[in-house]
Amino acid sequence: MTAHLDTALWALGRGTGMVALVMFTLTLVLGIVSRSGRAALGVGRFGVAELHRTAALTGTGLITLHIGTLYFDPYAQLKLVDFVFPFLGSYRPFWLGLGTLAVDLLIVITVVSLLRERVGPRVFRAVHCATYALWPVALVHALGNGSDGGALWFRVLAGLCAAAVGIALSWRLSAGYVERGRVRIPRSVPR
Amino acid sequence: MRRLLIDRTRCDGHGSCAELLPELLDLDEWGFPISLTGERDPAVPRSLAAHGERAVRACPLMALRIG
Numbered sequence: 001m002t003a004h005l006d007t008a009l010w011a012l013g014r015g016t017g018m019v020a021l022v023m024f025t026l027t028l029v030l031g032i033v034s035r036s037g038r039a040a041l042g043v044g045r046f047g048v049a050e051l052h053r054t055a056a057l058t059g060t061g062l063i064t065l066h067i068g069t070l071y072f073d074p075y076a077q078l079k080l081v082d083f084v085f086p087f088l089g090s091y092r093p094f095w096l097g098l099g100t101l102a103v104d105l106l107i108v109i110t111v112v113s114l115l116r117e118r119v120g121p122r123v124f125r126a127v128h129c130a131t132y133a134l135w136p137v138a139l140v141h142a143l144g145n146g147s148d149g150g151a152l153w154f155r156v157l158a159g160l161c162a163a164a165v166g167i168a169l170s171w172r173l174s175a176g177y178v179e180r181g182r183v184r185i186p187r188s189v190p191r
Numbered sequence: 192m193r194r195l196l197i198d199r200t201r202c203d204g205h206g207s208c209a210e211l212l213p214e215l216l217d218l219d220e221w222g223f224p225i226s227l228t229g230e231r232d233p234a235v236p237r238s239l240a241a242h243g244e245r246a247v248r249a250c251p252l253m254a255l256r257i258g
Contacts (some may be wrong), residue, residue: 046207
């Protein structure tokens with residue numbers, strides 16, 4: 001019975017981490033798309049923003065499960081201190097530390113985003129820029145710390161995530177990208 | 192009557208508000224909201240109160256409020 005529970009915790013811990021990576025990739029790509037003020041996927045501009053928010057909160061929930069299950073998992077041997085202070089872990093401390101760093105960033109970004117009415121748009125935006133640090137740190141943590149990090153299928157998944165973010169970023173940084181504020185483009189609201 | 196107040200210095204022309212409140216708002220050719228009711232701050236009828244609240248929450252620049 002206990003062996004089954006251990007297996008379940010281990011599988012859940014790994015699985016939630018992987019799906020969270022996919023969710024945060026989706027969040028980042030949608031964030032870049034909505035930043036441009038474009039409607040996409042047929043859901044309108046407000047729809048893109050709401051999908052972005054939902055994907056981010058889903059990813060955050062999965063990360064809560066990820067660290068919660070691995071805390072009770074006897075193989076991972078997480079300590080409470082590993083939730084907050086990086087690089088003190090017993091198993092691959094450097095790669096685990098990157099995960100801790102990502103959780104710290106995630107907590108700050110999530111709290112500030114949920115309180116954005118209180119902190120105002122300037123602080124909200126400045127803190128939101130930290131997601132560009134969060135995502136690569138989380139990706140490297142998954143590849144270096146995950147016990148499936150060396151598996152071909154996981155490397156393909158990680159590669160697809162990196163490609164999605166890379167394409168979105170290169171589009172945003174390309175010369176043809178039009179951001180509101182500098183060059184105004186006429187828009188009409190479909191009725 | 193409660194009115195939809197637009198902070199024009201914060202507004203950056205994302206256009207979510209006009210998608211959610213097409214009864215009250217249209218976008219000008221640069222993507223900024225314009226009132227369709229003839230008033231500077233359009234009155235929000237009771238029937239549109241929920242949509243108005245949603246538009247306030249959806250504004251990425253927090254440039255809308257109802258008051």
